[in-house]
Amino acid sequence: xxHIALPSDLPGIxxxxxxxPETARPLNALVEVLLTGPSTLSRGERELIATYVSxxxxxxxxxxxxxxxxxxxxxxxxxxxxxxxxxxxxxxxxPKLKALLTIAGKVQQDGKLVTTADVEAARKLGATDxxxxxxxxxxxxxxxxxxxxxxxxxxxxxxxALYRERGKRVARDGYVTVSEEYLASHAGx
Amino acid sequence: xxxxxxxxxxxxIxxxxxxxPETAKPMRELAHVLLHQPNSLTPGERELIAALVSxxNNCHFCQASHGAAATSHLGDGxxxxxxxxxxxxxxxxxxMKALLGIAGKVQQDGKLVTAADVEAARKQGATDxxxxxxxxxxxxxxxxxxxxxxxxxxxxxxxEMYAQMGKHLAEHGYREPSIKxxxxxxxxxR
Numbered sequence: 001x002x003h004i005a006l007p008s009d010l011p012g013i014x015x016x017x018x019x020x021p022e023t024a025r026p027l028n029a030l031v032e033v034l035l036t037g038p039s040t041l042s043r044g045e046r047e048l049i050a051t052y053v054s055x056x057x058x059x060x061x062x063x064x065x066x067x068x069x070x071x072x073x074x075x076x077x078x079x080x081x082x083x084x085x086x087x088x089x090x091x092x093x094x095p096k097l098k099a100l101l102t103i104a105g106k107v108q109q110d111g112k113l114v115t116t117a118d119v120e121a122a123r124k125l126g127a128t129d130x131x132x133x134x135x136x137x138x139x140x141x142x143x144x145x146x147x148x149x150x151x152x153x154x155x156x157x158x159x160x161a162l163y164r165e166r167g168k169r170v171a172r173d174g175y176v177t178v179s180e181e182y183l184a185s186h187a188g189x
Numbered sequence: 190x191x192x193x194x195x196x197x198x199x200x201x202i203x204x205x206x207x208x209x210p211e212t213a214k215p216m217r218e219l220a221h222v223l224l225h226q227p228n229s230l231t232p233g234e235r236e237l238i239a240a241l242v243s244x245x246n247n248c249h250f251c252q253a254s255h256g257a258a259a260t261s262h263l264g265d266g267x268x269x270x271x272x273x274x275x276x277x278x279x280x281x282x283x284x285m286k287a288l289l290g291i292a293g294k295v296q297q298d299g300k301l302v303t304a305a306d307v308e309a310a311r312k313q314g315a316t317d318x319x320x321x322x323x324x325x326x327x328x329x330x331x332x333x334x335x336x337x338x339x340x341x342x343x344x345x346x347x348x349e350m351y352a353q354m355g356k357h358l359a360e361h362g363y364r365e366p367s368i369k370x371x372x373x374x375x376x377x378x379r
Contacts, residue, residue, distance in 0.1 A: 003304065016321070025218070111340075130209070134209075136339040147296075147324070151327070
């Protein structure tokens with residue numbers, strides 16, 4: 001049961017977004033830039049960072065949906081997503097992404113844990129300043145989204161198929177476009 | 190020293206914002222809606238929530254700037270210090286104490302918020318929107334704080350700089366930068 005009166009037909013962050021469209025718009029705009037905007041990191045890589053941080057924060061809705069979006073970008077490779085959540089050092093991702101995931105894991109705990117050596121290691125593997133910046137901000141932003149989803153006590157379904165289907169949709173159309181639907185369907189309530 | 194090549198002379202989050210305007214825009218807009226736009230919680234009360242969470246996250250730049258914004262709204266700097274030290278004995282309303290309790294839990298983990306916490310806030314008059322905004326302000330500052338710290342931004346100690354910034358934020362909100370010109374080299378060193 002959500003802690004406040006959220007629309008019952010919208011699970012996870014969508015119920016909260018529909019409850020308060022004024023904050024939903026910048027929240028969607030931010031995730032759109034970070035995860036779908038022009039970047040030298042692929043969409044799949046950025047979704048893996050979001051998934052990993054959400055998994056560390058134990059937010060079921062976020063790590064399931066972003067894991068599904070990541071898999072959709074990565075040719076349906078759900079095993080890779082699971083491996084990144086369990087132990088990214090053993091996953092079949094680039095050494096650069098492993099260095100960035102290390103930084104993201106530190107930001108998830110506390111931004112002050114990121115060291116010059118962590119950043120140097122990422123840079124040596126080819127990470128640019130913008131990629132390091134975006135990694136820090138994706139990790140920080142998911143510490144917000146995760147707390148928002150958990151702190152309101154939103155509905156977080158278990159059904160994997162639901163996330164898989166939704167993940168394909170978001171991977172194809174992006175966050176702002178899919179948000180317009182549920183924001184419009186609840187407008188004026 | 191920042192971890193990446195941030196523009197010089199911009200303290201704290203303003204360096205990140207100037208480095209990446211594409212992400213700055215929605216981040217500014219979110220803070221503006223949450224902290225500045227009209228709401229049944231006063232801007233001073235909302236800045237107190239931001240200052241408490243930033244203090245718990247031990248982020249100097251954010252707790253000093255939002256503490257200064259709260260002080261500018263409330264006209265009394267001792268309230269911010271008391272809220273940061275022990276909000277249960279601070280001179281704020283019972284409703285605010287209940288909301289600060291919820292914010293403190295969200296700062297650790299959203300899952301710690303209980304139905305009883307929310308009921309207690311409601312009994313003191315908190316509305317659903319106020320509870321929502323409290324949760325989201327606390328969550329958002331877990332982002333802003335990690336962003337400022339994770340980039341290794343320069344976080345000056347000079348209280349006067351924060352007092353001016355707080356006054357600007359209190360008057361104009363978050364859509365427009367409070368720092369428009371980079372400081373001269375060394376002026377705001379740690």
